[in-house]
Amino acid sequence: MRISQLEGKSVALWGWGREGRAAYRALRAGSPKPAAGSHPAVEHPDAQARATLPLTLFCSEGEVDQAKALGDPALRVETEASAERLAAFDVVVKSPGISPYRPEAVAARERGTVFIGGTALWFAERSEARTVCVTGTKGKSTTTALLAHLLRAGGHRTALCGNIGLPLLELLDDDAELWAIELSSYQTRDVAASGVRPHIAVVTNVFPEHLDWHGSEQRYVEDKLALLTDARPRIAVLNAGDPRLAALSLPESDVRWFGRGDGWHMRGDALHRGDALVLDTRDVPVPGRHNRGNLCAVLTAIDALGFDGAALAMHAASFRPLPHRLQSLGTRDGITYVNDSISTTPHASLAALDVFRDRRVALLAGGHDRGLDWSGFAEAMKRRAPLAIVTMGQNGRRIHELMAPVARTAGFALTEATDLGSAIDQARAELGDDGVVLLSPGAPSFGPYRDYTERGRHFAELAGFDPAQISGIPGLGIA
Structure with missing residues (x-):
């Protein structure tokens, strides 16, 4: 659906985060300027129509004043997005964090309301x-950022955007040769909904996450893989080691x-293309080797674009790693603090522990309970556990109860904390004057924190580091 097609329809915005604000600005500005080399867009006979299109915004109580401060007489602000109110609109432009499987959204859709996202509008x-x-x-974030980094090193004007921290609609009027776009499972169906086939789709792996948003593991997998099955990319770059991807047709x-072995792959720490050694x-x-393995996905995509991945691979050495992803903050009094706040699944916590398997580690685990199964994590602790695990957050008690019998036989310390500050204190007490305090919670931050960034910044502050110095994502935008 083009923005111009919204004229004459009753339209609402649902959500007033960065994505929602970007959608508002895009709807008010209308269709973008034509890209270089493309045919000019047909000017609508009433260009002012978009500026005066009646819009209703559904937002939280705390966002009302900010929205009203825009002084837009054609913008109505409400706080109750009920099924009845949503069903009153032809189209609802929904922010990614709002699940389309919520009862009120399902009921409105059954009555004819169309829900779309900013990603669909941009495409x-x-x-x-x-x-x-x-x-x-x-x-996906490291892969997307690394892709943009290498393409830019090869002289290609490349956009780095999407779920990584810059909504696509904020770049609606900007031009780039190539677009490196990170998509969450909240956004992948949006691409298919746009009716536009991506040039290339890259999928790193698929295992359960965000079950509270999707409603079930099966629907999470279906939504994630919609980028492949429904959007039908011209080229699909897939991880041969992932069983769900390997089974796709x-x-x-x-x-x-x-x-x-016949493509980009790792042999230990050595990167190969086929039998040719390319890079240590x-x-x-x-x-972590698992993160460096993302380079295989990036170089496969670069080859698929028609460039020589081997010629660009060396530029990976100048890549700036992303914050909140196994980010070493520094060492104080013999203890190293590692911020892996992006970790929202037990699988991610296991990967983080593997990176520090030769160190004395106290793991901080737990957060918002989205119902993920931690039994696989508990089994892994029977074979190789850290020195200590400190549980915390909404699911901390559930994790603690699952780990208690394992801790008794495997011999690691297991404690329970009321908040992040006390978790750090308990971790320090277990480590003494040597080791790693690893924040890799395996759960979202919702509740005490707005998002994983705020949680990571608070961890840095509690550990004695400047949180302002750790959060910027390098390279966002077009360069």
């Missing part, structure tokens, strides 16, 4: 863009595999 407006869409349960896509990845500044 419909920029159908000519040469896009590389990256998703996956873990690794994508007859309308040219599938390129990474992680197997120990100099690539991202922690």
